[in-house]
Every structure is written in structure tokens, then in C-alpha cells.
Amino acid sequence: MDNFYVADVLENNENQTYEPSIHSDDEPDDCANDLLDDEVTEPSLPSVPPSLRRQKTAELRSKIPTTSLLPAVLATLELWASLGIDLPIFLDALSWGDLACRQNKKVHHARTTLMHSEELPGIIRRWHRPPRLERKGKRPEAAHEVLDAFVLEQVKERVSDDMKRSSSSFISPPEEVNEHALTHTNYDDLISETKQSAPFVWEVFLSAAYTEKQRKRNTSKNPDLIVLNMISQAQYSRSQRRGRLPKLHAIYLKACGMSARAFDFVHILGIAMSHKWTANAYKVLSALKLKEAQAVVRTRPWVISHDNVNFPLRVFSQRLQNQSHFISATAATVWVLPASAFALSANANRNLVEYRAEKSKELFDQDALFGGDVLAAKRIEAQHVHHVLRILLDCPEFTGYAHSKDPMLQPPPPVDPLPTGPAAAIQPLMLPTVDIEEASYEGTMKVMMVFLKYLGFESDEDHKEMSTSKLICWLGDQLTVDRLRGMFRLRAEDFNSMDRLDFMVPIAGWFHALMALANSLHTQYLGTSAGVGWLRQGIDLLQRKGLINQSTKGPFWHHLDELLHHVSEAHFRACWKIVGKVDSLIELQSRSPRELLSIAHDIVDQYASRRALERIDNMPENERDQILRQSIQWNSDILVYTELQSAIRTGDVGRIEDLLPTLLFRFSGGGNSKYAIEILELLQGLRQEWTPEVRQYVKHCCWLMTTTGDENSFHPYDLGQEHKIADVKVHFHSLGPGASMEHLTQISPAIPTLRMVKDHITSQFSMLEGRGKHHHTPNKEEDIQKLTASYDESQLYIETPGRTHKSTQDLAEDYITKGYTTLSDSPTVSDWFKRRTRVRSTEEDWSELI
Incomplete structure (x- = not known):
């Protein structure tokens, strides 16, 4: 050295x-x-x-x-x-x-x-921008042109190196158009990866998108997503195989209904793939989901539902073969049950066929139906008491009640609850929508065969294996199930299990039964505007429009459901004041939980039970208070509606089973013979014709479902099918000349994936959460208070001997009592049983397969 x-x-x-x-x-x-x-x-x-x-x-x-x-x-x-x-x-x-x-x-x-x-940076800066020799005059040129060119060259090299290093984060080969690739892109993770693999490019783009003054001034603005998208656009410009984000954006934007022209624009900018690519991707996703359905039905338990889809198809240029017309198609969904679901045994099919052949000769025990179940009655009354209690605890006057969490105020124990948690979530798989009307028997049979074909049961050998070893619970609304059951009976003497549909167990959905119950209450208690406590009075007083005449279209049931709950709450608030002996509900805050529970029991006993009706009916006719009696009858009937809704929402199938006799009497007494037959069919199956394992399977796997596993998130399968129909008709329906029935058939299986992509994107951006998913519900308190004040003023719940209705139209018939009397004193049930009874063949002739 x-x-x-x-x-x-x-x-x-x-x-x-x-x-x-x-x-x-x-x-x-x-x-x-x-x-x-x-x-x-x-x-x-x-x-x-x-x-x-x-x-x-x-x-x-x-x-x-x-x-x-x-x-x-x-x-x-x-x-x-x-x-x-x-x-x-x-x-x-x-x-x-x-x-x-x-x-x-x-x-x-x-x-x-x-x-x-330390001097080198200053030397380079002065070479680039030297100081003036004097205060005025031209600044020396120095080497700024050379240095600018050098810096630009170096920046290009650094940018190119960073783009190469970070390219792996954006690579998406053509074969990666699938649900997993689309729903496992996390923007925060991708930002972290890009910052680490391309730090120089990130800082350059960040300086272009965000100044230091902005950094000090803004507290919420985050330019990271903008910088990430800038790099993504640059990566996609370098290679179309680096389209991880453009692919995701394209599927999301198409799922949100973006037009083809807008697609082409964002594709030019490098933000998303082209419209043509997206349309082809839909087909790929549909094919993948259909293959998944074909595989899963052979390895996992599942049920299927279908319903009609009606919408107009308009053309732009009319020709003989190209005319505007109304399409009556059919959409179906396979509901894949969770691994923890109750599973049928391998011999369930043969066991049911043998059991049904023996037990279907007899009608279920009518004595148990008309004699009543004491334990079930006690469970129902306990739920009614809790519903009345909740009306008080949920009102604004009880905000801040010190004992609201007291165990005495909690709901009664469940009867037969379904499991919750992520492991209990059900996976929907949509099948292609077919241009077949399912209202007729012929259409129903065609629909069944087409959907079974889509599921891979196409050959004769597949039909033989499926019909003798599997049980398929086929779900739908009342019309769908009626057609399925009709085909099941008409084919009772056919040559083999496939032709006889031995593999099928038709089950009606509870959503349409709930709507039928609401319509029954509307028919029974509509009344006149002069009748106090009637629905018509509430409609006029609250200015609710479109609720006089029943309708199966539009938001009628939603508006009716709100009206029923608001009128019910007003009735029971009036009862709380009478039984609690207070002028305002806020005075009840001084009562203990035990006292409130006791008052709730008294309200149900005195103003919402069959015992209270019997007490008035046993009085001399001139001493009866008809207004009070009808209010008690309303309270008793509306609690059945409230209890059915609550049981569905919480997933307690035991509570639903407890309500079956009451629903049968109501539908029969109210003239709703179709739903009365559905309840009879269900009772016959649960109490007579189905094997114990099929009974359990139907109740636990075919009545209610949850797609999230959250508590209070259960809903009937037919409501889930209505959601899928809304997706087909509205949410994911393509518009324009290319929106043909063939196109709809092709993309239908991809709809659950599109829904998952939308939810995946929405979950990562707070500004998108809630937009378009839920409508704002206005505060109901003013409406309920107005109704309650009207009931208080009319002294609805103060017994007045001899009080009568102003009009005979205000006299509501007692549907439950009428139904009970009709079914018990007439051969209605036995006549129904005779009409449905068929001697079913047990032959297994498969000679046509040879």
C-alpha cells in the first residue's frame, strides 16, 4: 500500500x-x-x-x-x-x-x-444549472443538455429494469380466466409487491401523481391505487400477458352493466380488456362453472330448484324470423350443501321407494292434527310473548333501558336450529337458462330432462344409475312443485324408476308460502276506511299507495309486509299501555325485567290468544265487544305471521314445523286451497310417507339455507331462486342487439362468479360498499306513533259491552276456526287423500337400454 x-x-x-x-x-x-x-x-x-x-x-x-x-x-x-x-x-x-x-x-x-x-452533488448540480456570473444576464449554459440526456437514459434503464422485475406480479396467462384468479387479487398485497419489486418506478409515478404539498395538506387521499393502475397500464402496454388487473376490471365492469362503447374506450386506455375479450371470458367462465356443477353433483349432497323467467325480447329490424316476442324461459340453480350437512345414506333411494309403497296407503294421523300438540302450543306461545316483548324493547321510548340484556328478556331456546358459521354456507351453481315454459306438465318434464342433461346425467346408463341410487329434492314455488308432483303421480305405473321419477322429492318453498299468508291477512283484515284498527284505515292514515288490490308483480309484497308490521306494532303498543296501566311507554322503564315479562304474558293471554276469543264468544251476544274481539283475533293471527318470519330468519326448522297445523287451518279457512294442499302434502310426508332420514334431510337441507353462514341470515330456497332470476333478468342481463336467448343461455352459469367478483371488488373499496345493494329504509316511528294514537283515541282495547262495527264489511271472518271446522267436520282431507293415492309400480324394466 x-x-x-x-x-x-x-x-x-x-x-x-x-x-x-x-x-x-x-x-x-x-x-x-x-x-x-x-x-x-x-x-x-x-x-x-x-x-x-x-x-x-x-x-x-x-x-x-x-x-x-x-x-x-x-x-x-x-x-x-x-x-x-x-x-x-x-x-x-x-x-x-x-x-x-x-x-x-x-x-x-x-x-x-x-x-x-460531500461536494460531488453540488458539483453536478452546478454543472447542470450554474449560477449567474452577475445578478442579471443570461445564465451559463453549462452541461444541462448533456446531463439531461444522461439522466433520461439512466431513468429509462432503471424503469426498464423495474418493469421487468415487477412483471411477474401482473402476468395473467390466457388460461387463468377462472373464479380463483379473479377473486384472489388483493390490491393492498399487489401494491406491497410492486413497491418492493419496482421501487424506482413507483417513486417516479408517485411523484407524478402526488406532490409534497398534497402529502402535507391531504389526510385521506391515497394515490397508491392510481400509481398501481399506472404501472398496470404500462405493463399491459408492454405485453398483453400482463393483464391481471385489466382482466379483473373488465369482468367487474361488465358485471356492472357497462356498455360496449365504454368498454372499447377503457380498453384503449389500458384499464380493461376489450368488450370482445370480456364476452368470450363470460363463455369460458360459464363452461368452467358448468363443469364444476357436473363434478360436484357426483361427490357432494345437493338440491335443485327452478322457476320461470319472463321478459320481452325486442328486435330492431323486423323480419319473418326476427320478431319481437315475450319469452317464457326457465332458470335453475343447483344448491351445493356444505360438507357438514345431513347426508343421505347410499340406500336412501331404495329405502324410500319401499317405505313409500307401504306407508302411502294410509293417511297420516288426523287425531294428532286436530287434537293439537300441547308442547308445540307452549313453544309457540312463548315465542309470541317474546315478539310482544321485543316490540316494547325496540321502541324509541325504551332506548337505554338498563336491563335490556337481562336473561329473562332473551328469546326462548330454539327448537331445531340449523348450524351457522362459514362451514354452513351453501354454494349456488346456476345452470343455463333454457327457452322452455315450465307451466305445463309437458314443459315441466322437458325442463327436468334438460337440466339433468346439463348436470351430466345424459345417457341411459346415467339415468339408470341416478334414478336407482340417488334422491334429488326438487324445490320451487307452489306452481312448480304442483307440476312436479303431478308428473310424479301420472307416471306411477311406468316401467322403471327413471320414467316414474322415483328419484325425485318435490318440496315447496317457504317464501311463497309466507307471501300467501300475507295475502290471506290482507284479504281477511282489509276492511273499510271507517273501521278502526283495520288495514284499510292504516293505508289511508299512512298514505300508503297501491295496497288496496293484491298483486303478484312489483313491490306489492314488500309494501304489504311493512304495513302488516307497522299496524301490528301499533296494536301491541296500545296493549302495553292498557295492561301496563301507563299513559306513555317510557313509564315502563321503571319496571323490572320480570314485571315486563309478566305484562307480555298478560297481553298475549288477554289480547292475542284463542283463549281470549273464546272468553268473548262465551258471553251473551248483546254484551260482546265486536271491535275488541276483532282486534284480539288480528293480534293472534299476525303473531303467526311474525313467528313464521322469525323462524325462517333464524333458521329454526322446528318452529316452522310447529306452525304447520295453524297454517293448514288458515289456508283452508281462507279459501287458499292450493297452499292448504301443499301443507297437507308436507304433513303426509313428514308424518307418514318419508323414511326418518328423508324427513331429517328435508327439514334440515331443503327448507332454509344461508349463503354466508351468519346468524339471522337464513332464507327459503325459493327466495334464493328469485334472487337468481333477478340476476338473469336485471342485474346481469345484457342489452342491445346481441342480447339473444342463446347469449343468455351461455352466460347464465357464470352469474355466481360475476357476483363473487363484484363482492370481491366492493369489499376492498369502502366507497363501493352498500352502493346499490340495500335501499335506505326511512324511519318508521312517526307512522307507528300516528297509528297508536288513533287506537288510543278510539279506546280500541278498552272493553265496551255491546260495541259493534259500523259496517258489516268490517266483520273479519275467523279463518283459522273456519278451517279447523271445515277440515275436521267434512271429508275434505280424506277426499284429497283419495285423489292423490296411486298404486306405484316397482318394476325395473330397462330393456330399452339393451
Whole structure:
């Protein structure tokens, strides 16, 4: 080592000793990678921290006697001139431009000192933008053009390197158009990956998108997503295989209904794929989901539902073969049950066929139906008491009640609850929508065969294996199930299990039964505007429009459901004041939980039970209060509706089973014979014709479902099918000349994936959450208070002997009592049983397969 170098080190480190174990023998890389492999490398020198080099320079600067370095600079220039070189030649030789200089340790030391000096950044800046020689005048040009070109060249190289390193995060091969790839892209994770793999590009784009002033001023703005998308656009511009985000954006935007013209625009910008690519991706996703359905029905338990889809198909140019018309199609959904669901045994099909052949000859026990179940009646009454209690606890006057969490105020224990949690979630798989009307028997049979074909049961051998070893619960609304059951009976004497549909168990959905119950209450209690406590009075008083005449279209049931609940709450608030002997509900806050529970029991006993009706009916006719009796009857009937809704929402199938006799009597007494037959069919199956395992399977796997596993998230299968029909008709329905029935058939299986993509995107952006998923529900309190005040003013629940209705139209018939009497005193049930009874063949003739 040259003596001058060692002296410099020791002079600046008087208290330090050079230790090879501490200081690396290799000099820090100062652009050595720019050298060619065949050139001679620099000598190896001990590593000296940059601070020591800078300290030496500072010490030399301090020893200069004058404030200006002009004399030293002039002397140096004269020396260079005497040597026949100038500043450019010197800097070129010093800066690795001369092979001998490159190998010389002294030159190496001088160069390294310059590269690590504090002065170097200032030197480069002044070369780029030197100060003016005077206060005015043109600034010296210096080397800004050269440096600008150099910096641009280096930036391009750094950007190119970062783009190559980060490309793997954006690569999406053509075969990666599937549900997993689309729903497992997390923007936060992708941002972190890109920051790590492309730090230089990230900082460059960030500086373009976000200034330092913005960083100090803004507290909520986050430019990371903008920078990520800028890099994504650049990656996609470099290669179409780097379209991870454009693919996701394309599927999402198409699912949200973006037009083809808008698609082409965002594709030009590199934000999303083209409209043509997206349309093809829909077909790919549909094919993948259909294959998934075909595979899952052979390995997992499942049920299926279908319903009609009606919508107009309009054309732009009319021809003989191209006319506007109304389509009556059919959509179906396979509901894949969770692994924890109750599973049927391998012999369930044959066991049911044999059991049904024997037990279907007899009607279920009518004595148990008309005699009543004491335990079920007690469970129902306990639920009624809790519903009345909740009306008080949920009203604004009871906000802040100190004992609201008291165990005495909690719901009664469930009877037969379905499991909750993520493991209990059901997976929907949609089948292609078919242009077949299912209202007729012929259409129903065609629909069944087409959907079974889509599920892979196509060949005769498949039909034989399926019909003799599987049980398929086929779900739908009342019309759908009636047609399925009709086909089941008409084919009772066919040659084999497939033709006889032995594999099918038709089950009606509870959503349409709930709507039928609401319509029954509407028919029974509509009344007149002059009748106090009637629905018509509530409609007029609250200015609810469109509720006089029943309708199966539009939001009629939603509006009716709200009206029923609001009128019910007003009735029971009036009861709380009467039984609690208070003028305002807020006065009840001083009562203990035990006292409130006791009052709720008294309200049900005195104003919402069959016992209260019997008490009035046993009075002399001239002493009866008809207004009070009808209010008691309303309270008793509306609690059945409330209880059925609550049981569905909480997933308690035991509570639903407890309500079956009451629903049968109501539908029968109210003239709704179709739903009365559905309840009879259900009772016949549960209590007579189905094997114990099929009974359990129907109740636990075919009545209610949850797609999330959350508590209070259960709903009937036919409501789930209505949601899928809304997706087909509205949410994911393509518009324009290409929106043909063939196109709808192709994309239908992809709809659950599109829904998952929308939910996946929405969950990552708070601004999107809730938009378009739920409508705002206005505060109901003013409406309920107005109804309650009307009932208080009319003294609805103060017994007045001899009080009668102003009009005979206000006299509501007791549907439940009428239904009970009709069914128990007439041969209605036995006549129904005779009509449905068929001797079913047990023959298995598969000769046509040979």
C-alpha cells in the first residue's frame, strides 16, 4: 500500500486501528459493473468509510489560507498546460478513462474520494444549472443538455429494469380466466409487491401523481391505487400477458352493466380488456362453472330448484324470423350443501321407494292434527310473548333501558336450529337458462330432462344409475312443485324408476308460502276506511299507495309486509299501555325485567290468544265487544305471521314445523286451497310417507339455507331462486342487439362468479360498499306513533259491552276456526287423500337400454 494512503487514514483516525475483520477488503462498488469483463480491474484497497474521506477533504479545505481557491485552480491549470492536458482530458483519465490510471492506487484513492465527497452533488448540480456570473444576464449554459440526456437514459434503464422485475406480479396467462384468479387479487398485497419489486418506478409515478404539498395538506387521499393502475397500464402496454388487473376490471365492469362503447374506450386506455375479450371470458367462465356443477353433483349432497323467467325480447329490424316476442324461459340453480350437512345414506333411494309403497296407503294421523300438540302450543306461545316483548324493547321510548340484556328478556331456546358459521354456507351453481315454459306438465318434464342433461346425467346408463341410487329434492314455488308432483303421480305405473321419477322429492318453498299468508291477512283484515284498527284505515292514515288490490308483480309484497308490521306494532303498543296501566311507554322503564315479562304474558293471554276469543264468544251476544274481539283475533293471527318470519330468519326448522297445523287451518279457512294442499302434502310426508332420514334431510337441507353462514341470515330456497332470476333478468342481463336467448343461455352459469367478483371488488373499496345493494329504509316511528294514537283515541282495547262495527264489511271472518271446522267436520282431507293415492309400480324394466 502506498505510504500516502496509510498516512491519510491514520491521520484522520488517531484513536482507531484498522482491523481487516471489521473493514471489508473489497471497495464499495462504484459503477464497476460498467466495465467490460476483459478489462483490468482496479486494485484492491482497504475499505475506508466515506466519512473519513470527507473528513480529510474538509481538513485540507481548512488549511487553505484564502477564502478563494482561484490561485490553486490557476496553478493547477498551468500545471496541466505544461503537461499538455486540460480539464476534460484530466477528468477522463481520472474517471476510469485510462487503463494505467485505472490500475494506479493513488489515482484510485483520489477518484474514490471524489465519488464519496460531500461536494460531488453540488458539483453536478452546478454543472447542470450554474449560477449567474452577475445578478442579471443570461445564465451559463453549462452541461444541462448533456446531463439531461444522461439522466433520461439512466431513468429509462432503471424503469426498464423495474418493469421487468415487477412483471411477474401482473402476468395473467390466457388460461387463468377462472373464479380463483379473479377473486384472489388483493390490491393492498399487489401494491406491497410492486413497491418492493419496482421501487424506482413507483417513486417516479408517485411523484407524478402526488406532490409534497398534497402529502402535507391531504389526510385521506391515497394515490397508491392510481400509481398501481399506472404501472398496470404500462405493463399491459408492454405485453398483453400482463393483464391481471385489466382482466379483473373488465369482468367487474361488465358485471356492472357497462356498455360496449365504454368498454372499447377503457380498453384503449389500458384499464380493461376489450368488450370482445370480456364476452368470450363470460363463455369460458360459464363452461368452467358448468363443469364444476357436473363434478360436484357426483361427490357432494345437493338440491335443485327452478322457476320461470319472463321478459320481452325486442328486435330492431323486423323480419319473418326476427320478431319481437315475450319469452317464457326457465332458470335453475343447483344448491351445493356444505360438507357438514345431513347426508343421505347410499340406500336412501331404495329405502324410500319401499317405505313409500307401504306407508302411502294410509293417511297420516288426523287425531294428532286436530287434537293439537300441547308442547308445540307452549313453544309457540312463548315465542309470541317474546315478539310482544321485543316490540316494547325496540321502541324509541325504551332506548337505554338498563336491563335490556337481562336473561329473562332473551328469546326462548330454539327448537331445531340449523348450524351457522362459514362451514354452513351453501354454494349456488346456476345452470343455463333454457327457452322452455315450465307451466305445463309437458314443459315441466322437458325442463327436468334438460337440466339433468346439463348436470351430466345424459345417457341411459346415467339415468339408470341416478334414478336407482340417488334422491334429488326438487324445490320451487307452489306452481312448480304442483307440476312436479303431478308428473310424479301420472307416471306411477311406468316401467322403471327413471320414467316414474322415483328419484325425485318435490318440496315447496317457504317464501311463497309466507307471501300467501300475507295475502290471506290482507284479504281477511282489509276492511273499510271507517273501521278502526283495520288495514284499510292504516293505508289511508299512512298514505300508503297501491295496497288496496293484491298483486303478484312489483313491490306489492314488500309494501304489504311493512304495513302488516307497522299496524301490528301499533296494536301491541296500545296493549302495553292498557295492561301496563301507563299513559306513555317510557313509564315502563321503571319496571323490572320480570314485571315486563309478566305484562307480555298478560297481553298475549288477554289480547292475542284463542283463549281470549273464546272468553268473548262465551258471553251473551248483546254484551260482546265486536271491535275488541276483532282486534284480539288480528293480534293472534299476525303473531303467526311474525313467528313464521322469525323462524325462517333464524333458521329454526322446528318452529316452522310447529306452525304447520295453524297454517293448514288458515289456508283452508281462507279459501287458499292450493297452499292448504301443499301443507297437507308436507304433513303426509313428514308424518307418514318419508323414511326418518328423508324427513331429517328435508327439514334440515331443503327448507332454509344461508349463503354466508351468519346468524339471522337464513332464507327459503325459493327466495334464493328469485334472487337468481333477478340476476338473469336485471342485474346481469345484457342489452342491445346481441342480447339473444342463446347469449343468455351461455352466460347464465357464470352469474355466481360475476357476483363473487363484484363482492370481491366492493369489499376492498369502502366507497363501493352498500352502493346499490340495500335501499335506505326511512324511519318508521312517526307512522307507528300516528297509528297508536288513533287506537288510543278510539279506546280500541278498552272493553265496551255491546260495541259493534259500523259496517258489516268490517266483520273479519275467523279463518283459522273456519278451517279447523271445515277440515275436521267434512271429508275434505280424506277426499284429497283419495285423489292423490296411486298404486306405484316397482318394476325395473330397462330393456330399452339393451
